[in-house]
Amino acid sequence: MTAPAHFPRRSFVYRQVIKAGPTFDPLSDSAIVLDFGHPDAEAEAARGLGLADLSPLPRAGFKGAGTIEWLAGKKLAVPEESNRAVRQKNGALAARLAPAELLVLGGLGSNVGSLPVTLSAAWAAEPVPPATPRGYPVPRQDSHAWFLLTGESAAAMFAKLCAVDLRPGKFDDLAIAQTSVARLSAIVTRDDQGATPAFHLLADSASAGYLWDVLLDAMVEFDGKLIGLTALRRLAKS
Numbered sequence: 194m195t196a197p198a199h200f201p202r203r204s205f206v207y208r209q210v211i212k213a214g215p216t217f218d219p220l221s222d223s224a225i226v227l228d229f230g231h232p233d234a235e236a237e238a239a240r241g242l243g244l245a246d247l248s249p250l251p252r253a254g255f256k257g258a259g260t261i262e263w264l265a266g267k268k269l270a271v272p273e274e275s276n277r278a279v280r281q282k283n284g285a286l287a288a289r290l291a292p293a294e295l296l297v298l299g300g301l302g303s304n305v306g307s308l309p310v311t312l313s314a315a316w317a318a319e320p321v322p323p324a325t326p327r328g329y330p331v332p333r334q335d336s337h338a339w340f341l342l343t344g345e346s347a348a349a350m351f352a353k354l355c356a357v358d359l360r361p362g363k364f365d366d367l368a369i370a371q372t373s374v375a376r377l378s379a380i381v382t383r384d385d386q387g388a389t390p391a392f393h394l395l396a397d398s399a400s401a402g403y404l405w406d407v408l409l410d411a412m413v414e415f416d417g418k419l420i421g422l423t424a425l426r427r428l429a430k431s
Contacts, residue, residue, distance in 0.1 A: 197224045197249075204248040205338045205401035213419050220305070223249035228421040235424035236431075240389050242344040242417035244408055245425055247393075248401070250301075252339060253309035254331030255316070256294040263327045264295055267312060271295065276369040278382050283308060284429075286393070288369055288382050296333060296380070298393060301425050309334075337380070338401035340408065343391040343428060346415040351392070353411050357381070361390060375407040386428035 195217040197207040202223040204210065210226060217224040226246060228235055235243065255264060264287075265271050270279045272289040279287050284300025285308040297309045313330060321327050342350070348359040357370045359381065364370070370381045379396040396404050409417075 195219050195224050200224055202249065204246050205398045206246055206248065206405040209402060209405055210246050210419075215419075215421060218422065220249060221310075225249045225305070226419075226421040228423045229419050232421065232423040232427070235418060235420040236427040238416075238418035239343045239386075239420045239424050239428055240345065242346040242350060242412055242415045243342070243420035243424065244412060244417060245341045245343070245420050245422070246405070247301075247339040247341050248398075250305060250339065251299045251307075251309040251313075252333045252337070252395075253297045253313045254295070254333040255297075255312070255328050256291075256331050257326065257328030258293060259326035260293050260295060260328030261289075263316075264312070267315060269295075269297075269308075269312070272367075276371065278367040278369060278384065280367070280384075281308060285309070286382065286384055288380070290369065290371065290380065293328065294331070296331075296395075298339070298382075301422060301429065305422075333395070336398055337395040338398045338404065340394045340396075340405070341384075341391060341425065342394060342408070343386060343389050343420070343425070344417075345390065346417070347390055347392055350408075350411050350415055350417065351381075354407065355379075355381070359383070359392065366390075375404055377404060386425055387431040389428045389431070391428070 197203040215226040288296040382393040
């Protein structure tokens with residue numbers, strides 16, 4: 194049986210997630226939730242309101258002078274403006290948080306999380322040419338928990354916790370809000386999964402347990418459900 198405790202890296206909320214009876218799939222150094230026993234029902238529930246813990250998946254940050262140029266040289270499609278994201282061919286997401294800062298979230302497909310790992314390895318391995326700034330890595334894997342909220346009711350649920358209007362007519366697909374959610378500094382990025390609205394939520398890892406419980410509580414009135422990677426992959430194809 195695959196379990197988070199068998200791996201050196203674990204989600205910040207894995208103890209809370211385990212209580213819901215998930216099935217895990219191994220990654221290189223951690224485990225991700227595949228489902229909670231009923232993937233078909235989860236995929237359907239996710240169209241209304243679903244919550245997935247993606248914290249075990251790779252993510253990477255890069256910041257400073259030369260960052261954007263270096264990433265573009267690695268064939269990364271980079272947003273032209275801050276607070277916008279661009280989907281990559283492999284399903285990963287490049288989110289520009291500032292003129293010289295980028296967050297890279299790994300895709301959810303068969304090559305799950307490969308791009309952040311590749312970029313981080315390249316940054317560490319390549320020497321910096323003289324007088325050529327390249328910026329520096331930001332440890333988003335350790336500093337930020339990563340949750341994904343999906344469904345038509347997601348924006349209404351966020352309205353209970355966040356002052357930014359995330360409704361589809363006000364907050365476009367691939368838009369980014371650096372804001373407060375449940376009184377925590379957070380990064381919210383809309384990344385629709387197929388025809389279903391979806392929002393990546395990254396926040397302080399030290400407060401991940403608190404935020405997870407707040408989200409579960411806020412979801413109750415919308416009949417929100419926990420979902421795994423299998424349901425998310427089905428959404429992306431629908």
